[in-house]
Amino acid sequence: MDAELSPSVRKPCSRDWTDRAIAALEADQHRSADTHLFKLDSPALAGIDIYLKDESTHPTGSLKHRLARSLFLYALCNGHIRQDTPVIEASSGSTAVSEAYFARMIGVPFYAVMPRSTSAEKVAAIEHHGGTCHFIDDGRTLYAEAEALARKVGGHYMDQFTFAERATDWRGNNNIAESIFQQMGKEPHPVPAWMVMSAGTGGTSATLGRYLRYKRHATRLCVADVEHSAFFDGYRTADADCRCERPSLIEGIGRPRVEPSFVRGVIDGMVRVPDAASIAAMNVLSRRLGRRVGGSTGTNFFALCWLADAMRAKGEQGSLVTLICDSGERYLRTYYDAGWLAERGLDPVPYERRIEAVLAGERLECPLEEA
Secondary structure, three states, rough: OOOHOOOOOOOOOOHHHHHHHHHHHHHHHHHHHOOOOHHHHHHHOOOEEEEEEEHHHHOOOOOOHHHHHHHHHHHHHHOOOOOOOOOOOOOOOOHHHHHHHHHHHHHOOOEEEOOOOHHHHHHHHHHOOOOEEEEEEOOHHHHHHHHHHHHHHHHHHHOOHHHHHHHHHOOOOOOOOHHHHHHHHOOOOOOOEEEEEEEEOOOHHHHHHHHHHOOOOOOEEEEEEEEOOOHHHHHHOOOOOOEOOOOOOOOOOOOOEEEOOOOOHOOOOEEEOOHHHHHHHHHHHHHHHOOOOOOHHHHHHHHHHEEEHHHHHOOOOOEEEEEEEEEEHHHHOOOOHHHHHHHHOOOOOHEEEEEEEEHOOOOOOOOOOOO
């Protein structure tokens, strides 16, 4: 690598460029309306209100839009990204799509390091926003390959899995937690009994959990994990070195290791949701909304239904809030493809019946691993 490309010896760029880049990100946020908070109609759950914050309506179509903006602001304000600095991320999913969007906005190159098996839809979305896809054959080398590419091109490795929990101001500043509480202000139960969030980097659950404690809200945070993910066992055993060899089938959440940005101490409870149950909940919610949602939203919704069932059994009332993470249009060849599901032995139909039963006022009758 040429010495002039090394971030350690690169001359500082003009503050004018950094000022313009930050102003561009802030202008984009100022132009964006907040995402809608839906109340799901469920008359049979008398006294238990269900809300879903729709993060799929961001310009890049997912919850990761918020994270990507925060990561770019964090890197710019720390001097990691300068004029013409290439940005590299280890991601084949929504984070890469959103980061490509912001990289193009401020005029820097963007590279997404991803497995060669990444869906054509995700590759097309990243390239649509001006990003370059760097394919690898072994997904287990994802982090190392991203770091190596950053060194090779003299760029900045964004490293969402480390910095997601610290890039967002969890005390407020229009973060997702503050937004939810502002939107809940005039509801019958303005302080939710539970918030439910699945974990990908762990950044959103960290923001939610910290904000709840900072504001001294009685709301508890439930993190829903998926099969073949290290987060649940890491939380249950307090072992940050937990590993899982098989990859998660639910894109965007579940990791083979407990990521540095996963903050165990702000979580009040975790459940592990079977993959077939995530797909089933995705289908049920899609039918009720009249449009498709993604698999991670299904994970969130199944855990929320499980909590609603438990609250009703105890005679409790209150509100429950979770997120619509992204649109289901990105998964037409996977979760919405019967052949794809059959190849992987996933049958969501029995779980769909159980979820519909809960929403109709019956018991869920589906125990989950909980911690």
